Amino acid sequence: MQTPNICPNFEFVLLDNSTFHLPSTENQVILVVNTASKCGFAKQFSSLQKLYDRYHASGFTVLGVSSQSFGKQEFETACDIKTGINNKVGEINFPITELVAVRGTNIHPFYAWAATQVSLLGRPKWNFHKYLLDKTGRFVTWFASVTDPLSPKVIEAVEAELR
Template sequence: MTSLYSIPLTFNDGTEADFGRFEGKAVLVVNVASECGYTRQYAGLEELYGKYRAQGLEILGVPCNQFGGQEPGADDVIAEFCERNFGVTFPLTSKANVLGKQQHPLFAELTRDEDGQSAKVKWNFEKFVINRGGELVARFPSAVEPDSEDLMEAVEKALL
């Protein structure tokens, strides 16, 4: 498995880094969209970030327009929407594909199963929990709320 830490990222403000900027932290990666029935989860994600950030949690929102065209805006419009409507302070990447030939390398790694096959993202707001060692330790479907007991337990374990 390729190290997640070497995967390049472009943030919504145009800055570039690699996933290694999160080395030593637990990370919750979420593919997000502004016009989805799950969009209200931004508020819960921000609450989760506020609760666990000091303990080493990072949340990385990855806007994606591949599910129902529910993220049509440009990066600056997305960032402004998230801040204005939900007070989002966690980092967002530039819009990216989570499926197909143009799939972002981060999602290629996160969706690879033990047999090297892809376990495709099914919809907006899927959640991937990565521990401090850079290993994917849990994955949750869109309907799992940020304050769900299972997700919070996975985050707490990832922080150990």
């Protein structure tokens, strides 16, 4: 029987058509962020890249989950999503998924599971909502869209999981 706050096995298709597995098969702390390159919060791509660069060698990654669930603020195709991000903030090195629903009838199974880990307040209300998973896939916490990835509370949470 799966422990309730341990992430079951989920797969995401990345922009390069490879597969990303949750929980990580590489035992990484993961910040899962629903993204949209045409969103006003898209400037957070730069902060996410800096966070990734700072902690990746220590066992941390960011998973950007492309979504049109809020205002259809993402492109349709993998190529256009990548171009949109590059045009907005430059090259991103962390994994980005193809389009995924983070709410609604076609919700990705990860987001359906994550909704069971939080109160209504902890569910995505807009783009750039963040979920933190530890190295075993245990749900740790969430951060609202307005929370910059380089804010002290995000950094403290990531560092606590990397210890």
